Amino acid sequence: MDNEKTFDEITEEIVELVADKQYIKARDLLLKNNEVDIAEILEEILEEVDAERTVILFRMLPKDVAVEVFSYLPPDDQKAIINVITDKEINYIIEEMDFDDMIDVLEELPANLVDKILEQTPKDERKQINTFLNYPEDCAGTLMTPDYIMLKMGWTVREAMVHIKEVGMDSETIYTCYVKDAGRRLKGIVSLRTLVISEDDVLIKDLMHTDFVSVNVYDDREEVSEAFTKYGFLAIPVVDNENRLVGIITVDDIFDVIEEETTEDIERMAGVIDSSDEEYLDMSVWKHVKNRLPWLFILMCSYIITGGIIAGFENELSKVICLVAYMPMLMGTGGNSGAQSATLIIRGLSVGDIDLKDAGKVLWKEARVSFFIGLALSILNFLRIIYIEHNGVGVALTVCIAMIATIVAAKVLGGMLPLLAKKIGIDPALMASPMIASLTDMISVVTYFLLASVILSI
Amino acid sequence: MDNEKTFDEITEEIVELVADKQYIKARDLLLKNNEVDIAEILEEILEEVDAERTVILFRMLPKDVAVEVFSYLPPDDQKAIINVITDKEINYIIEEMDFDDMIDVLEELPANLVDKILEQTPKDERKQINTFLNYPEDCAGTLMTPDYIMLKMGWTVREAMVHIKEVGMDSETIYTCYVKDAGRRLKGIVSLRTLVISEDDVLIKDLMHTDFVSVNVYDDREEVSEAFTKYGFLAIPVVDNENRLVGIITVDDIFDVIEEETTEDIERMAGVIDSSDEEYLDMSVWKHVKNRLPWLFILMCSYIITGGIIAGFENELSKVICLVAYMPMLMGTGGNSGAQSATLIIRGLSVGDIDLKDAGKVLWKEARVSFFIGLALSILNFLRIIYIEHNGVGVALTVCIAMIATIVAAKVLGGMLPLLAKKIGIDPALMASPMIASLTDMISVVTYFLLASVILSI
Numbered sequence: 067m068d069n070e071k072t073f074d075e076i077t078e079e080i081v082e083l084v085a086d087k088q089y090i091k092a093r094d095l096l097l098k099n100n101e102v103d104i105a106e107i108l109e110e111i112l113e114e115v116d117a118e119r120t121v122i123l124f125r126m127l128p129k130d131v132a133v134e135v136f137s138y139l140p141p142d143d144q145k146a147i148i149n150v151i152t153d154k155e156i157n158y159i160i161e162e163m164d165f166d167d168m169i170d171v172l173e174e175l176p177a178n179l180v181d182k183i184l185e186q187t188p189k190d191e192r193k194q195i196n197t198f199l200n201y202p203e204d205c206a207g208t209l210m211t212p213d214y215i216m217l218k219m220g221w222t223v224r225e226a227m228v229h230i231k232e233v234g235m236d237s238e239t240i241y242t243c244y245v246k247d248a249g250r251r252l253k254g255i256v257s258l259r260t261l262v263i264s265e266d267d268v269l270i271k272d273l274m275h276t277d278f279v280s281v282n283v284y285d286d287r288e289e290v291s292e293a294f295t296k297y298g299f300l301a302i303p304v305v306d307n308e309n310r311l312v313g314i315i316t317v318d319d320i321f322d323v324i325e326e327e328t329t330e331d332i333e334r335m336a337g338v339i340d341s342s343d344e345e346y347l348d349m350s351v352w353k354h355v356k357n358r359l360p361w362l363f364i365l366m367c368s369y370i371i372t373g374g375i376i377a378g379f380e381n382e383l384s385k386v387i388c389l390v391a392y393m394p395m396l397m398g399t400g401g402n403s404g405a406q407s408a409t410l411i412i413r414g415l416s417v418g419d420i421d422l423k424d425a426g427k428v429l430w431k432e433a434r435v436s437f438f439i440g441l442a443l444s445i446l447n448f449l450r451i452i453y454i455e456h457n458g459v460g461v462a463l464t465v466c467i468a469m470i471a472t473i474v475a476a477k478v479l480g481g482m483l484p485l486l487a488k489k490i491g492i493d494p495a496l497m498a499s500p501m502i503a504s505l506t507d508m509i510s511v512v513t514y515f516l517l518a519s520v521i522l523s524i
Numbered sequence: 525m526d527n528e529k530t531f532d533e534i535t536e537e538i539v540e541l542v543a544d545k546q547y548i549k550a551r552d553l554l555l556k557n558n559e560v561d562i563a564e565i566l567e568e569i570l571e572e573v574d575a576e577r578t579v580i581l582f583r584m585l586p587k588d589v590a591v592e593v594f595s596y597l598p599p600d601d602q603k604a605i606i607n608v609i610t611d612k613e614i615n616y617i618i619e620e621m622d623f624d625d626m627i628d629v630l631e632e633l634p635a636n637l638v639d640k641i642l643e644q645t646p647k648d649e650r651k652q653i654n655t656f657l658n659y660p661e662d663c664a665g666t667l668m669t670p671d672y673i674m675l676k677m678g679w680t681v682r683e684a685m686v687h688i689k690e691v692g693m694d695s696e697t698i699y700t701c702y703v704k705d706a707g708r709r710l711k712g713i714v715s716l717r718t719l720v721i722s723e724d725d726v727l728i729k730d731l732m733h734t735d736f737v738s739v740n741v742y743d744d745r746e747e748v749s750e751a752f753t754k755y756g757f758l759a760i761p762v763v764d765n766e767n768r769l770v771g772i773i774t775v776d777d778i779f780d781v782i783e784e785e786t787t788e789d790i791e792r793m794a795g796v797i798d799s800s801d802e803e804y805l806d807m808s809v810w811k812h813v814k815n816r817l818p819w820l821f822i823l824m825c826s827y828i829i830t831g832g833i834i835a836g837f838e839n840e841l842s843k844v845i846c847l848v849a850y851m852p853m854l855m856g857t858g859g860n861s862g863a864q865s866a867t868l869i870i871r872g873l874s875v876g877d878i879d880l881k882d883a884g885k886v887l888w889k890e891a892r893v894s895f896f897i898g899l900a901l902s903i904l905n906f907l908r909i910i911y912i913e914h915n916g917v918g919v920a921l922t923v924c925i926a927m928i929a930t931i932v933a934a935k936v937l938g939g940m941l942p943l944l945a946k947k948i949g950i951d952p953a954l955m956a957s958p959m960i961a962s963l964t965d966m967i968s969v970v971t972y973f974l975l976a977s978v979i980l981s982i
Contacts, residue, residue, distance in 0.1 A: 100735055102755050227720070234721045241699050241716070241758075258699070258716060262685070263692040277558055295783065297560050298776030300699075300758060317775055318756030321782075325753065328786055329871050335790075336867035336957065337860055345877040346868050347885055354893040358864050359900060365860055366901060369853035370908070377849040384845045391835040394965050395827035397852060401859070402795055402823055402958045406816050409794035410804050413787050419803040427805055435812040442817060443824060450828070499794065499957050500860045507852050 077107050081114050084123055093126045101131060105138035112143050121150045133159050137167035141174035142348070148175070157186045164238055166211040166319065169198045173208075206290050207283040209323065210304045210313030215243040217256065219271035223264050230258070239316050242301040245274050252280060252303055252311040280305050283312055290315060291323045331416065335409070335498035337361035361500060368504040372511050379515040382524045388457055389518055392465045393511070399443065400472040400510045401503030407432055407480030408502045412494045415484060422489055428481045436477035440470035460522045467521075468514040475513075476506040535565050539572050542581055551584045559589060563596035570601050579608040591617055595625035599632040600806070606633070615644045622696055624669040624777065627656045631666075664748050665741040667781065668762045668771030673701040675714065677729035681722050688716070697774050700759040703732050710738060710761055710769040738763050741770055748773055749781045789874065793867070793956035795819035819958060826962040830969050837973040840982045846915055847976055850923045851969070857901065858930035858968045859961030865890055865938030866960045870952045873942060880947055886939045894935035898928035918980045925979075926972040933971075934964040 071079075076095065083092035096104055104127075111120045124132060124147060136144065136159050148156055160168055160183055172180050172195065180199075184192050194212060201207030215237050217226050226243070234240045243261070245254040254274030264273055280303045281290050293302055294317055304313045330340050339357040349357075376383070383389060411428060414420030420428065444466035451462035480502045484494035518524060529537075534553065541550035554562055562585075569578045582590060582605060594602065594617050606614055618626055618641055630638050630653065638657075642650050652670060659665030673695050675684050684701070692698045701719070703712040712732030722731055738761045739748050751760055752775055762771045788798050797815040807815075834841070841847060869886060872878030878886065902924035909920035938960045942952035976982060 098735060100737060100755065231721055234717060240720060258720070259692060259697075262698060262716070263689055277556060279558060295779040297558060298779065300775070317758070321753040321756065324779075324782060325875055329875065332790060332793075332867060332871050336863045338864050338868060346872045347878065347882060347889070351889060351892045351896070354889065355896050355900075358861075358893070359897055362857060362860055362864075362897060362901065363904075366853060366857055366904075369856045372852040372856075373849040376852070377846065380845050380849070383848060384842060387838050387842045387845075388835065390841060390848050390851075391831040391838070393848075393851060394830040394834070394855060394969065395824060397855070398827045398830075398859075398962060398965060399820060399824055401856075401961070402820055403816075405794050405957060406796050406820075409790060410796060413790050414804045417783055417787065420805065424805060431805070431809060431812065434809045435816070438809070438813050439817055439820060442813075443820065446821075446824075499863060503859065503961075504856055507856060511852065 073103065077110050080107055081111050084111050084119050085115050087119070089123055089126055092123055096123070097127070097131070101134045102138050104131070105135045108135065108139065109143055112146055117146045117150050121147055125151075125155075129158070129162070133162040137163050137171070141171075144171055144174065148179070153182065157183060161187070164211060165198075165213050166209065166238065169195070169208070172199060201283065204287050205283065206281050206285045206287060206304050206315065207313070209287055209290060209315045209319050210283070211238045211316070212313045213238045214301075214303075214314040215240055217243045217245050217270050219245055219247075219253065219269070219274070221270045222266060223261050223268050223270070223273070224266040226256075226261055226270055230261075238314065239301050242299075242314070244303060244311060244314070245270060246311055250310040252278070252305055252309065254278065255303065278303065281315070282307065287323050288327050291320050291327065294320045295324075331412075331495050334493060334495040335412065337365065337498075337500040365500050365504045369507065372504075372507045375508065375511050376515075379519075382515060382519050385524045386461065386518065386522055388461060389464070389514070392461075393514070395447075396465070396468055396472055396510050396514055397503075397507045399469065400476040400506035401499070403436065403439065403473045404476030404480035404502035404506045405499035407436075407477040408484055408498050409480075411481050411484045412498060415488055415494050420485075422485060425482070425485050428485065429478065432477045432481035433474065436474040437470070439477075440473035443473070444469045464514065464518045464521045468510065468517050471513045471517075472506060472510040475509045476502065479505055479509075531561065535568050538565055539569050542569050542577050543573050545577070547581055547584055550581055554581070555585070555589070559592045560596050562589070563593045566593065566597065567601055570604055575604045575608050579605055583609075583613075587616070587620070591620040595621050595629070599629075602629055602632065606637070611640065615641060619645070622669060623656075623671050624667065624696065627653070627666070630657060659741065662745050663741065664739050664743045664745060664762050664773065665771075667745055667748060667773045667777050668741070669696045669774070670771045671696045672759075672761075672772040673698055675701045675703050675728050677703055677705075677711065677727070677732070679728045680724060681719050681726050681728070681731070682724040684714075684719055684728055688719075696772065697759050700757075700772070702761060702769060702772070703728060704769055708768040710736070710763055710767065712736065713761065736761065739773070740765065745781050746785050749778050749785065752778045753782075789870075789953050792951060792953040793870065795823065795956075795958040823958050823962045827965065830962075830965045833966065833969050834973075837977075840973060840977050843982045844919065844976065844980055846919060847922070847972070850919075851972070853905075854923070854926055854930055854968050854972055855961075855965045857927065858934040858964040859957070861894065861897065861931045862934030862938035862960035862964045863957035865894075865935040866942055866956050867938075869939050869942045870956060873946055873952050878943075880943060883940070883943050886943065887936065890935045890939035891932065894932040895928065897935075898931035901931070902927045922972065922976045922979045926968065926975050929971045929975075930964060930968040933967045934960065937963055937967075 080092050080095050096107060099107065108120055108124065111123065127135065160171065184195065187195065198207065213236060215230055215233060217229065230240050241258045243256050243258065244252060245256065247253050254276045255278045256270060256274040260273050279293060279297060281293060283304050283306050290302065299317065301314045301316045303311055304315060306312050333340065339360060411420060447469060448462045448466045451457050451465060452459065483497040483502065487494045487497045538550050538553050554565060557565065566578055566582065569581065585593065618629065642653065645653065656665065671694060673688055673691060675687065688698050699716045701714050701716065702710060703714065705711050712734045713736045714728060714732040718731050737751060737755060739751060741762050741764050748760065757775065759772045759774045761769055762773060764770050791798065797818060869878060905927060906920045906924045909915050909923060910917065941955040941960065945952045945955045
């Protein structure tokens with residue numbers, strides 16, 4: 067970050083070196099970077115040059131670096147490299163990867179390649195890999211690793227440290243260690259920090275915490291990320307239904323979960339069906355259509371109802387045609403007002419600031435906020451309609467009262483519908499802008515024309 | 525999480541015990557929970573009972589637990605407790621808190637109380653606290669702590685471990701240690717894991733990584749959270765403009781940053797002005813109005829233009845009044861289509877899946893997606909208008925061609941405007957649903973009426 071050359075410049079330089087087949091220079095420059103950055107540079111070389119030359123460079127990396135870099139590559143690039151390297155190299159990489167990264171790679175590879183790889187692994191490990199591959203999508207099991215440090219209750223700190231020194235290399239983390247009983251049930255956890263600052267002869271059972279927090283292997287990964295966010299842990303133990311420790315999840319794997327869950331929420335709020343992990347640019351036109359058409363269709367049906375309501379007022383409308391010109395403003399402002407409220411409530415529910423029991427408070431707050439906003443915008447419009455457009459007090463009153471009613475209805479609906487959704491077990495994110503706007507349109511149109519027929523006596 | 529009683533039941537039980545003044549029982553039950561949960565239960569007691577009884581219970585907690593619990597309480601509850609406890613107790617808590625938590629508390633307290641607290645602290649520390657309190661809002665400096673472990677290059681692993689054992693208790697983390705040169709410039713980092721698995725006589729300078737990633741103390745906290753997300757670190761060193769190490773940021777403090785930054789983005793996408801850290805329910809009606817009115821007003825102005833366009837077509841409109849009934853569908857579907865595209869692009873930009881250089885690909889993808897979606901919805905509408913509503917082929921053609929044009933325009937605008945915003949240095953989140961919808965409305969109305977005057981010869 068504090069290099070004189072920017073990261074983009076370094077990347078470009080390496081890409082050019084590889085294109086020129088100056089691999090030694092490219093490698094030396096490459097190795098000055100963090101493994102995450104090396105992976106990013108390789109991605110660029112794969113895109114700008116070709117897989118063959120990328121692999122030549124990849125093979126020249128020290129083996130431990132190569133394995134780590136490979137684990138940071140996106141699935142498509144991992145496949146591109148696997149297609150070029152030998153089976154022996156594939157096996158080496160898979161063997162040496164962290165267990166959870168290996169599972170991620172295997173999940174993305176075609177089944178015949180996975181079978182070929184699994185043939186090479188020892189039977190015990192193969193069984194474990196298969197268990198991990200079979201956890202349902204999006205559950206805690208798919209995030210965890212079985213490579214954790216286990217200590218015994220009767221050990222002293224000295225014995226524990228010797229053990230950690232021996233097995234620490236192959237463990238996902240050594241900073242949190244786990245203590246099980248004879249039945250493989252998790253009894254306590256102890257941090258390396260506690261071990262390091264404690265005296266050598268103290269027993270593990272006197273140091274361990276027994277009020278630890280764990281997650282179930284079938285818990286949704288969103289619950290796992292909430293636990294990390296809430297408690298600030300570096301790792302969380304994962305237990306099965308019999309409370310036996312089956313793995314741990316480390317904090318570095320949670321950032322991706324948070325990012326993906328947030329994307330899912332935001333997309334859902336815009337009426338886009340979950341695009342799973344696929345990136346926008348990688349997704350086919352057909353899949354984009356499939357993800358977006360359903361909600362557009364459902365919402366269109368509500369607009370058809372609104373259209374029907376308008377058709378019912380055609381007679382009145384034809385008498386005061388200038389009313390039509392104010393419809394976009396009424397409907398648009400209603401939709402925007404409702405979207406603001408819905409967004410605030412959906413986000414508040416999602417981060418835990420707002421709860422179902424706050425419904426009364428939300429209602430009261432939205433009612434007041436919407437009234438004042440409606441009043442402010444109405445006064446401006448009243449003046450505009452009278453003094454600039456000269457459309458008369460009747461039209462001005464109709465528009466302004468409809469405006470206040472629309473904004474109040476929109477904000478109250480926007481505040482209440484996400485809470486109602488949560489109450490009946492639907493994702494509140496579905497009660498966002500598009501849904502609220504289409505409902506508001508109906509209310510807005512009905513109010514507007516009813517007011518018009520009363521105030522303008524048409 | 526696997527208790528037989530749910531957390532809510534335990535909370536309720538403790539609240540009742542405190543209301544009954546059964547403090548000993550309440551404390552024993554309370555202490556079975558994690559400190560984060562204890563803080564949450566105290567929040568509930570503060571809300572349901574009163575500050576006096578909460579403080580009685582709070583005083584009965586072991587001192588180290590009390591300090592940690594205090595740091596997890598929300599600012600308002602911290603103030604409520606500070607108002608009841610003695611100055612001596614306040615000083616004790618502030619003294620014993622982690623440095624970064626202490627700064628957070630001091631930032632929220634009234635200035636006279638801060639001065640009183642600072643009077644009690646030694647001069648050196650007071651100076652440091654003042655430096656930290658003066659970092660600009662939202663910069664890396666406000667997240668960091670000066671309590672990290674420093675090792676010397678010439679030390680052996682054994683010497684380092686002895687040092688860590690001595691000072692480990694007061695350090696924010698011991699899992700990443702830092703090595704500086706004589707000019708206080710950061711030279712390398714070494715993880716406790718490396719120390720633990722290395723032999724006792726190896727020198728620190730032979731173990732330390734020199735290709736570390738650091739952030740500047742004035743970097744925006746969003747950049748800090750991006751670095752954590754990208755690299756999966758447990759801690760990141762913070763340096764000043766002369767590259768001197770001034771503090772570290774640990775991963776547990778990043779979750780809040782991610783949550784707040786996401787909230788800011790989502791609210792901005794809905795046309796709500798940043799509500800900073802204040803929660804929805806705590807914010808006054810007036811502040812809610814102030815955060816929401818400006819965008820509603822700006823967008824209203826665009827609707828006024830749309831209204832003006834319609835007014836210009838009043839003559840044509842009065843001849844085929846049934847056209848009005850299709851306006852909500854056209855405008856609404858246009859708005860929804862544009863919102864989908866804008867959301868996908870804004871999110872893609874934010875997580876780094878999409879870049880400015882992808883503008884061409886986005887344009888081509890949105891053009892095709894929107895055409896197919898427009899075609900599908902138009903065919904349905906064509907049939908409906910002809911066979912159900914019997915409004916004739918002319919009206920059907922007008923509505924359907926306008927529909928395709930609106931959806932294509934909406935999706936292309938929705939795809940391009942966030943990229944344009946990014947290009948010219950505006951937050952792409954502002955080019956979301958409300959903005960796109962209001963622009964789409966204009967295009968939609970103009971296309972619709974121009975088509976109508978040609979096709980229907982009015």
